[in-house]
Amino acid sequence: MSKHKHRKVDLVFNCEWSDCSKQDGDEDKFYEHVSRHIPELKVVPSGSDGETYECSWKDCGHNTDCPREIVRHVKFHGYHAILKGKGVAESIKRNLPSCKYGETENNALQPWNKPLLCQWEDCTVQHELSGFKEFLAHVQIHTNEVIYGCEPYNCGWFECKFSTNKVKARLVDHVKVHTGERMIACPVCGNMFANVTKFSDHCERQITFNENWKIKCDYCSSYLPNERILRDHMRQHIHHHKCCFCDLTCHSPAVLVEHIRYRHLPYRPYKCSSCPRECKSAYDLKQHLKTHTKDVVKYKCSDCEFESYRQSNLMKHYKDEHGNETSQYTGTFKCHLCDKKYSRGTGLTKHLRKDHKIEKPPGYSRFVYKLEEGGSYQLRQIRLECLEVMETDAESKVSGNENPCDSNKVLAIIDTLNEKGEIIETTYPVSNFECPTELPPDAKVVAVFDDQQRTIDD
16 A cells, blocks of 8 residues: 555645635635635626626636626635645655646636536436536436446446446546546646546656656656656657648647647737737737736846746847847757857747758747756757558658548537637537537537548547
8 A cells, every 4th residue: 555545644725815814624614615606706797787706716816797607716716725635745744856847827717617518318407507616516416326336337428328237436537527527636726636636647747857766768868757657758759640721741730730720820810909919829928918918937137127927028128239139037058060059949949940940840930949967958850650640641642642631420529618709618629529510609610620630649
């Protein structure tokens, strides 16, 4: 038995509603306490006769004119706080390193505001569930109805084909894919995880280096704490997915989505309320809004009065105005073909293209540099691509199919927008997706892929 299981740590759940300092060790009582804050919601007049409800949870700021949405939103804060309390206890029990992502967005729950509707076949409950814990308890009734010992165990979720002849616990774990249930959350950044192992990896992989680490990635020379994290790490090096608009390949569908959004689409749904600026993502808009905020944290020059809200701007200032970049902000970029060294990647890029006539990889807007054992960054000369990507690319060229998007069977990225033009849901590429002839008025197809062009693993 693991030594961590012998160490007992009491659970403590903290309420972060406004100035409430309630603590409780009972999960159900704490969840009920958070629900009692709902009548305290701020109600702000909106429009001629409308009202907007504002959440008072710490660092949240969510607002909506839908009463059902704000109720499930506040209750999800209670559920999230319970998971964070479990994260604190597990961190102490396992002596995990602290997360370094920061607490600025640890209560941002916008992706979890979807209506809570049970989609189990023959379920008689057709209305929304009021809160996430109520939703999970309801779905558990269905899984409990599956008789133990009567294999196979079939998932009853709408259009789900999952079936297992093993233990019933496999079915219970599978249903979490549909419900979105999580077991633990990071108390620092707020990310939620399906199990304690994933949370532990989340904390440990943030350590830059530990002299006791013996496991090394042969591709990038990084040292890692265990083989499980090494396997996850190696997936980031293997490019399974190819862009249908250019020759770029990448390691995950999410990275491919971001590449297409930024490189190939003019679509900018995030609009600044203070100026005409339009952004392609919520993060870009958040960074832009800092230019309109006076009390934002700024990076200050130690040699003059220059300051900026971006660290990259400070680095450029040091080079342009003071002739150098401090060692606090820079590494060394070294040419692998000669003895030239540069303080910035842009300098090495110009050198490689001008002096050595090296071209950027197909589909890439810049060179990729990796950290070598000596502490310098050098050009990444090897790109790992899975066999499926190379074979489908070759087949496309041999068949003369220059436009990989001509197939009737496609993959699509669909953004669903609310009335403010904000993205509230994104459907990422999935296999066997048939592009609908008609889309709801609040949805927009922002990219289309050929299903025969690549294999996408969900």
